[in-house]
Structure formats: structure tokens, C-alpha cells
Amino acid sequence: MEILSEFINSYFLWRDPMIVAAFTGAICGFLGVYVVLRRIIFVSATLTQISSFGVALSFYLEGIGLAVFSSLIGPFALSLILTMIAAGFYALKRDFSRISREGVIAFGFLAASGGVIILGDRIASGVHDIATILFGSAVVVDPIDVYLIPGIAVLVFIIHLLFYKDFIFVSFDTESARLFKYPVRRLNTLLLITVALVVAVATRAMGALPVFALLALPPLASLYITENLKLVFLLSVIFGILSAVLGYFFSFVLSMPTGASIAVTASAFFIIALIWREIKQ
Amino acid sequence: MTKLIKLENVAIGYDNQTFVDSINLSIESNQFWGVLGPNGSGKTTLLKTVLSLIPPLKGQALIQNELVFGYVPQNEKFDPIFPISVYELVLMGRYSRVKPASRLSRVDKEVVEKSIEYAGISHLRDRTFRSLSGGEKQRSLLARSIAGEPDLLVLDEPTASVDMKGELEIMQLVKEIQSQRKLAVIMVSHFINTISEYSDHIILIDKDSNFFEAGEKNKILDKEDLGKFFGLNLNLN
Numbered sequence: 001m002e003i004l005s006e007f008i009n010s011y012f013l014w015r016d017p018m019i020v021a022a023f024t025g026a027i028c029g030f031l032g033v034y035v036v037l038r039r040i041i042f043v044s045a046t047l048t049q050i051s052s053f054g055v056a057l058s059f060y061l062e063g064i065g066l067a068v069f070s071s072l073i074g075p076f077a078l079s080l081i082l083t084m085i086a087a088g089f090y091a092l093k094r095d096f097s098r099i100s101r102e103g104v105i106a107f108g109f110l111a112a113s114g115g116v117i118i119l120g121d122r123i124a125s126g127v128h129d130i131a132t133i134l135f136g137s138a139v140v141v142d143p144i145d146v147y148l149i150p151g152i153a154v155l156v157f158i159i160h161l162l163f164y165k166d167f168i169f170v171s172f173d174t175e176s177a178r179l180f181k182y183p184v185r186r187l188n189t190l191l192l193i194t195v196a197l198v199v200a201v202a203t204r205a206m207g208a209l210p211v212f213a214l215l216a217l218p219p220l221a222s223l224y225i226t227e228n229l230k231l232v233f234l235l236s237v238i239f240g241i242l243s244a245v246l247g248y249f250f251s252f253v254l255s256m257p258t259g260a261s262i263a264v265t266a267s268a269f270f271i272i273a274l275i276w277r278e279i280k281q
Numbered sequence: 282m283t284k285l286i287k288l289e290n291v292a293i294g295y296d297n298q299t300f301v302d303s304i305n306l307s308i309e310s311n312q313f314w315g316v317l318g319p320n321g322s323g324k325t326t327l328l329k330t331v332l333s334l335i336p337p338l339k340g341q342a343l344i345q346n347e348l349v350f351g352y353v354p355q356n357e358k359f360d361p362i363f364p365i366s367v368y369e370l371v372l373m374g375r376y377s378r379v380k381p382a383s384r385l386s387r388v389d390k391e392v393v394e395k396s397i398e399y400a401g402i403s404h405l406r407d408r409t410f411r412s413l414s415g416g417e418k419q420r421s422l423l424a425r426s427i428a429g430e431p432d433l434l435v436l437d438e439p440t441a442s443v444d445m446k447g448e449l450e451i452m453q454l455v456k457e458i459q460s461q462r463k464l465a466v467i468m469v470s471h472f473i474n475t476i477s478e479y480s481d482h483i484i485l486i487d488k489d490s491n492f493f494e495a496g497e498k499n500k501i502l503d504k505e506d507l508g509k510f511f512g513l514n515l516n517l518n
Contacts, residue, residue: 037363166381169373172363179332179350180377180429187381227364227409 003253014252020141020149021244021262024202027153028214029240030160031195033233036219038171042105043090044215047196049112050086051203051211054079056119063123076148080200087196091189145205152201156194167191168229206259210247213263214240221266221273239269282309285348285433285465286331291340293323293330299338300326300488306495308465310432313456315476315498316469316484317510323488324469328435331467349377351431351464353439356418361411367421368406371397374428393428400424400454416447420454427458434458436468440475448472452479477502485510 007014035044058075086108096104160167170177170187177184195215202211218239222232247262254261285308292302300323308314308331318324329335330342332350351374359365374396375389385393397403400420405413410421419439426434436455440448456479459466470476476483483501485494487510494501 037360039360039362162382165372165376165379165384168365168369169376172365173359173373175334175354175358176352176373177376178334179352182376182381223362223364227366227412229364229366229369232364 007249007253010252014248016143016146017141017258018245018248020145020205021248022241023150023153024198024206024211025214025218025240025242025244025262026237027156027198027240028202028211029218029236029238029243030157030233031198032215032217032219032240033222033236034167034171034191035195035215036223040090041216042102042109043192044195044199045212046090046105046108046112047083047086047199048203048208048212048215049109049116051079051083051200052208053112053115053119054082054200055204056116056123057082059123060119076201076204079204080197083196083200083203084193087192088189091192092185141205145201149201149205152197156198159190159194163187163190206262209259210244210262213259213266214244217263217266217270218243221270224270224273224277239266243269282311283345284309285345287341287343288331288337289341289343291330291337291342293326293335294338295326295335297338301486301491301493302339304340304493304495306484308433308467310465311459311463312465312482313459313480314465314467314482314484314495315480316467316486317473317476318486319489320471321488322486324486325437327484327486328437328467328469332435345432348433349429349431351377351426351429351434353419353422353426353434353436355437355441356415356422357442359410363411365410366407367402367410367413367424368393368397370410370421371425371428374425377429377431392430396424396428399427399458414447415442416444416451419443419447419451423451423454423458427462430462431464433465433467436466438469438471440470440472448475455479 035041055075055078058078090105166182166187170182170184174184199211219232219236221239222235225235226232243266244262247265248258250256250265251258251261288304288306291304292299293304294300316324316327326335330337332352333342333344371393372385375385375393379385379389397406400423402417402420402424405417405421410418413421439455440451443451452475455466455468458464468480477498481498482496483498485492485501492510
């Protein structure tokens with residue numbers, strides 16, 4: 001009880017990060033359904049790493065005296081540009097002769113992860129900042145994120161509401177979509193761009209680990225619980241919000257790293273869903 | 282009869298690799314075409330060329346303006362990870378008449394319900410597609426294909442994963458759809474008896490020998506030639 005009242009009394013400290021976490025959980029949970037159904041979970045992992053790399057690169061450029069460049073292209077913009085380029089590449093280039101698509105996804109993941117660590121070693125504020133980029137921070141979020149992330153989440157929801165039938169159609173049956181003259185390539189690119197946009201803003205605000213966890217685990221848990229596609233989306237949004245909010249709460253009251261706490265909370269929902277499924281069968 | 286598709290001196294294949302060339306074919310409404318050939322003979326490639334899913338490597342594929350296709354692909358091509366219900370699947374058939382970013386009207390949904398009923402799968406309406414048997418899947422895909430009110434129905438081995446009773450039921454449904462709606466059908470099948478029973482025109486295709494022949498059933502189903510084509514002693518009574 002004491003912990004809870006202390007938490008409530010610290011309202012002014014956690015209000016903003018909690019808003020950011022809840023909206024990130026909701027939109028990642030929603031987009032994650034596409035990520036899981038299209039079997040591109042590791043594309044989303046790679047995008048979170050590339051986004052982290054963009055943030056680290058921006059800090060690095062500022063550190064080596066390219067502050068002018070950095071103020072023109074801040075961490076968000078650079079992260080967004082790199083993530084969009086990567087998303088466009090993975091959306092448009094589907095065949096890689098001689099090697100599998102997974103191989104090229106692994107290349108993106110490893111190159112970006114290595115880049116983040118190398119740059120992290122060289123940026124002025126050092127290791128602590130890079131840990132924040134990768135694993136998230138419990139303490140503060142940039143004040144602009146309190147508006148930016150809900151704004152982008154709402155924009156992405158509207159796009160998905162508008163193109164729901166089309167995104168499901170091109171994801172489930174590309175061939176028939178082509179036959180019916182649907183702009184398959186443009187729809188696939190738009191879908192992945194919405195993922196990239198959310199990954200770019202959310203990774204900068206919360207870190208790569210929680211964003212990846214929120215994209216992958218809530219939809220997986222939802223797919224265990226129901227066979228109704230619309231309900232899968234709804235449950236995934238709810239699990240995403242609960243994972244982010246409860247993860248943040250545990251991190252705050254138990255002094256745990258935020259990103260890890262969110263990832264573990266999302267994992268707990270996955271395990272509960274797994275047990276639910278086993279019992280039901 | 283209306284001419285729907287005309288292939289003129291067409292070569293089919295992938296990545297500039299020609300499977301079969303010099304294909305001439307004219308498909309008209311109310312015709313039932315059966316496509317026969319050994320495994321890997323280019324049957325599906327021919328279907329995809331007819332559907333404009335892959336371009337011809339050579340020649341011209343002329344397709345009637347605003348021709349609406351109904352397509353029944355092989356059912357194992359759908360990823361079972363998707364919890365798509367039969368109703369949602371059949372809705373997709375209607376997308377041939379609904380533009381991207383537009384919603385289905387009440388009339389569209391009525392056509393979908395009627396298609397489900399017509400295919401005799403009302404009891405499966407809320408089941409997931411992935412949980413169905415092979416025969417039920419094919420009936421659902423047929424319902425989907427007619428929901429778009431097509432001019433040309435293209436079927437890729439619709440009886441491949443069903444037993445004999447299921448095969449008979451599906452073929453009767455296909456024949457009923459074709460004769461009632463006066464649409465053209467192109468169907469690939471491994472079963473010569475099925476093709477000879479239901480189709481009125483036949484295509485023989487074999488990539489390995491660059492063989493293509495198309496025409497009326499009676500002219501094509503010459504037992505001796507067909508036997509040579511398949512390397513078998515056939516009895517098509």
C-alpha cells in the first residue's frame with residue numbers, strides 16, 4: 001500500500017512517461033498484428049536497431065562538432081530517415097538472389113547493433129546514453145514526445161482504419177490483390193512506413209528493447225487467445241497498453257530498468273495467454 | 282459468344298526463361314476449358330499469364346476491357362497463421378468490384394451472403410479458413426470466386442486435396458456455376474477423367490517438350506495422341 005501511495009504522490013514525475021508508454025503500447029500492439037501475421041518480426045527488430053543507430057549517430061555528430069548539422073537533423077529526424085529507408089528497402093526488395101531474405105534482415109540488425117555500440121563508445125555522454133537508447137529510461141521523456149507520440153499514434157490509426165481491408169487483403173492474398181488491380185506494392189510500402197514511423201518515434205522516446213517487445217509479444221498473446229481477427233487487434237492493443245503501463249509502474253516502484261520491465265511484463269502476458277490456450281484445449 | 286481472352290503467339294515463362302512458346306488461344310464466354318499436363322509442365326504459369334499476374338515473354342495477351350476474374354488458387358498457398366473466417370475470406374472475393382480505401386456496400390454484403398449460401402457453406406460462415414477440411418476449403422474458395430460475379434473463373438487444381446466424394450461435389454458445383462451464370466471456366470487438373478467429363482475445350486501443355494495444343498475436347502481427346510502425351514495407355518470411357 002505504501003508503495004502505491006508513494007507512486008500516486010509522485011504523479012508529476014511519471015505522468016508524461018506513462019502517457020508516452022500507453023500510446024506506444026497501443027500503437028505497437030496494433031501494428032504488431034501485421035508484423036506477426038506477415039512473419040516479419042525480425043524486420044521490426046531490425047528497424048528498432050536502425051532507429052537506435054540514427055539516434056546514436058545524431059548524438060555522435062553533435063559530439064564531434066557538427067552541432068549545426070545535428071540541429072538541422074536532430075535525433076528524431078535522423079532516426080526517422082534511416083528507419084524509413086530501411087523499411088522502404090525491405091518492403092520493395094523481396095527477392096535476394098542466392099541468399100534468403102532472413103539473411104539480409106540479419107545483416108541490417110547486426111550492422112545497426114554494432115554501429116550503435118561503436119558510436120555509443122564515442123559520444124560525449126557515453127555509455128549511459130546508449131543504454132537509454134537501447135533499453136529505455138524510466139525517468140524522463142522529452143516533453144515534445146507527450147504530444148508527438150499520441151499524435152503519430154492517432155494518425156497511424158486513422159491510416160489503418162482507412163486501409164484496413166486493403167492491408168489485410170495484400171497481407172493474406174497478394175496474388176488475388178494483384179489480380180484485382182490493387183496497388184500491392186504501394187500498400188505494402190505504406191504499411192511498412194507506418195511501422196517505421198512508429199518505430200522511429202517510439203525507439204527514440206522509449207528505447208529499442210521495449211518497442212520490439214511491444215511489437216511482437218502482445219499480438220502473439222492475442223493470437224493464442226482468440227481466432228477472431230478483429231478481436232486479435234483489439235486484444236493486442238489492450239495487452240500493449242497494459243504491458244507498457246504496468247511495465248513502467250514496476251520499473252518505477254521497484255527501481256528496475258524500464259525497457260526490460262516492459263519486455264518482461266509483455267512476456268508475462270504471452271505466458272498467461274499460452275497457459276489459457278493449453279487449459280482451453 | 283463474347284471473346285474474353287486472346288493469346289497471340291505468346292511465350293510463357295519466368296525470368297526470361299521460356300517454358301512454352303507460340304501459344305495461340307482464344308477463350309470465349311460459356312466455354313469450359315480443362316488444362317492437362319504432367320507435373321511442372323507450365324500449367325500454373327499458363328494460368329498466371331492468362332490472369333495477367335505474369336507478363337508474356339513474347340507475343341500479345343489481349344484481355345477484354347473490364348473483364349472480372351474469379352480465381353481459385355491451390356488452397357495450401359494460404360498461410361495458416363491468419364485467423365481469417367470463411368465470411369472474411371468470401372468478402373475478399375467481392376474486392377474485385379470495390380476499390381482500395383472504399384468500404385463494401387450493403388449490396389456487396391448481400392452478394393457475399395448469397396455466395397456463401399450458394400456454395401452450401403452457411404454452417405461454416407464463422408469458422409476459420411485454416412480449420413477447414415480440404416473440400417470445405419475449396420467450397421469456400423469457390424464461394425469467394427463467385428462473390429465477385431466474375432466473367433471468367435480460373436481454377437488451379439480445385440480437387441487436389443479432396444477425396445472422391447468431395448471431388449464429385451466440387452465439380453458439380455463448378456459445373457452448376459458455369460452453366461447458370463454463363464461464364465467461362467479454365468481449370469487445371471491432374472485428373473484426365475475429370476477434365477474429359479466436365480470441360481468442352483482442352484489445353485495440353487508440356488514445358489519439357491515445348492508442346493502446346495488447344496481446341497475442342499473431341500478433337501484433342503484422341504486416345505492415341507493423349508496416351509503418347511502422358512506416356513500411358515489411357516481408357517477414357
